[in-house]
Amino acid sequence: MPVALIDLGTNTFNLLVAERGAAGGLHVLHSDERPVLLGRGGIEAGTIAQDAFQRGLDTLALYAAKAKELGASRIVGIGTSALRHARNAGAFLRAAEGGLGIRVHVVPGEVEAALVLDGVRLAVPFDDRPALVMDIGGGSLEFILATRHALMWKRSFELGVTRLRARVPFSEPPTVEEEMRLGAHLDDRLEPLWAVIERHTPHRLIGSAGSFDSLAALVARAQGATLTADAPPFAFDDLDFAQLKDGLMRMDRDARCALPDLPAHRVDLFAYALVAIDRVLNAGGIREMVWSRHALKEGAAWRALNGLPFVP
Numbered sequence: 555m556p557v558a559l560i561d562l563g564t565n566t567f568n569l570l571v572a573e574r575g576a577a578g579g580l581h582v583l584h585s586d587e588r589p590v591l592l593g594r595g596g597i598e599a600g601t602i603a604q605d606a607f608q609r610g611l612d613t614l615a616l617y618a619a620k621a622k623e624l625g626a627s628r629i630v631g632i633g634t635s636a637l638r639h640a641r642n643a644g645a646f647l648r649a650a651e652g653g654l655g656i657r658v659h660v661v662p663g664e665v666e667a668a669l670v671l672d673g674v675r676l677a678v679p680f681d682d683r684p685a686l687v688m689d690i691g692g693g694s695l696e697f698i699l700a701t702r703h704a705l706m707w708k709r710s711f712e713l714g715v716t717r718l719r720a721r722v723p724f725s726e727p728p729t730v731e732e733e734m735r736l737g738a739h740l741d742d743r744l745e746p747l748w749a750v751i752e753r754h755t756p757h758r759l760i761g762s763a764g765s766f767d768s769l770a771a772l773v774a775r776a777q778g779a780t781l782t783a784d785a786p787p788f789a790f791d792d793l794d795f796a797q798l799k800d801g802l803m804r805m806d807r808d809a810r811c812a813l814p815d816l817p818a819h820r821v822d823l824f825a826y827a828l829v830a831i832d833r834v835l836n837a838g839g840i841r842e843m844v845w846s847r848h849a850l851k852e853g854a855a856w857r858a859l860n861g862l863p864f865v866p
Contacts, residue, residue, distance in 0.1 A: 555626070555627035556573040556583055556625060556627065557571070557572065557628055557855060558571045558618075558628070559571075559572070559630055560630070560631045561851040562610070562631055562634065562636075563592070563634055564635050564636040564691055564693035564714055565691070565714075565716060565820075565823070566590060566819065567613045568585070568586070569617040569621070569851075570585050571584040571624045572852075574859045579676055579856075580859070582852075583624055589817070589818070589819030590610050591606055591819065592692075593635075593692050597640075597716050598717060598720045600641050601640050602640045602646060607645075611649055611650065611653070614650055630656075631658030631659065632851070633661065635663070635691060635692070635694040636692070637658070638660055643660065662710075663696065663710025663711075666694070666696055667689070668698075668705070668708060669850045669857070670849055670850050670853060671687060672853030672854075672856055673848040673850055673852035674698075674846045676848045677848035677852070678760055678844055678848075679702070679787075680701055683756075684706060684754045685701070685756055685758050687699075687700065687761075687846075688760070688761050690761070690765040690831075691715075692764075692823070693714040693717060694710050694714045696708070697710075697747055697750075699750055707750050709747065711743060713830070715830075718736060722735055722826075724826075726807050727804050727806045728803055728825055733803065733829055737832075756838055757840070757842060758840060758841075758842035759840050759842070759844070760844045762848065765827035766827075768817065768820055769828075770790075772816065773790050775814070776797075776798065777794075781845075783847075787847075788844070789843065789845075791841055792841045795835065795843060796832075799831075807821060
C-alpha cells in the first residue's frame with residue numbers, strides 16, 4: 555500500500571505518494587509542490603502569520619484529498635524550520651491533526667539533515683571519497699558529509715533563504731556591496747562547516763530540494779537540455795554555476811520573472827541561494843556539482859515504507 559508524505563517547508567509544502575519499488579527503492583505515484591510561504595511575514599519574529607496559517611491548512615486539505623484518492627494507507631507530515639520556531643506552531647499542528655487527520659512530526663534540524671541524506675542516497679551514487687550534500691530551504695540550510703559507507707557529519711543552520719532575505723535585503727538588482735554583506739553573514743555563521751570542509755576536502759557538492767531544482771534546470775537549459783521528473787542525477791561544474799550566477803545577480807526582478815525555469819515563488823529568494831552555494835564552493839575549492847531529484851520527502855517516505863522511525 556502506498557504512503558503519503560507531506561514535507562511542510564518554510565516556503566513550499568511538498569506532497570509525495572509512493573510505494574516500495576525495486577531493490578528497496580521508491581516507486582513514486584504522485585508528487586506535488588505548492589508555494590505556501592509559511593514563513594512569509596513572521597519567520598524572524600517567530601510566528602506564523604494568519605494568512606500563511608490559513609494557506610498551510612488549505613494546502614494540507616488538498617493534499618489529504620489527493621492522497622486518499624490515490625489509496626494511501628496513511629498520511630504523514632514532516633515539519634521543519636518554520637514549525638520548529640513559531641510560537642503558534644502548536645495551534646497549527648492541532649488544526650492539522652484535529653481538522654484534517656494529518657499528524658505532523660516536527661523534526662530537529664539534525665534529523666532533517668539525516669532524512670535529506672536518506673533521500674539523496676536513493677538518487678545519487680556515492681563513492682569512497684567524502685561528498686558534501688547541501689539542502690537549501692526557506693528556514694534552514696542542511697549540510698551532510700558522507701561517503702558510500704558512512705555518514706561522517708551533519709548539521710542544520712537556521713540560514714534558509716527566507717531568513718537571509720529578512721536579514722540582508724537586496725536591491726533590484728542586488729549590488730556587489732549587498733552580496734558581500736550577505737557573504738560575511740554566512741561566513742560568520744558557517745564556521746563549523748568551514749572547519750569540516752578544510753579537514754575532509756569533499757570532492758563534490760550534491761544539491762537537493764527547491765533552489766537546486768531551479769539551478770539544475772537553468773544550467774541544463776543553458777546546455778540545450780531539459781530535466782524531466784524522472785531525470786537521473788545531473789552533473790555540472792563550478793564554471794557552469796559561476797556563469798549562471800554572474801548573469802542572474804545582475805538581473806532585476808522583471809528579468810528574473812522572465813526566466814522559464816524559475817518559479818514565481820523563488821524569484822525573490824534565488825539570489826540568496828546562489829550566494830550561499832558560491833560561498834561553499836569557494837570554501838572547499840569544489841569543482842564538481844551534482845543535482846539530486848530526491849530530498850527530504852523521499853527519505854522520509856522511504857523510512858515510512860520500510861517501517862523505520864523518522865528519527866534515524
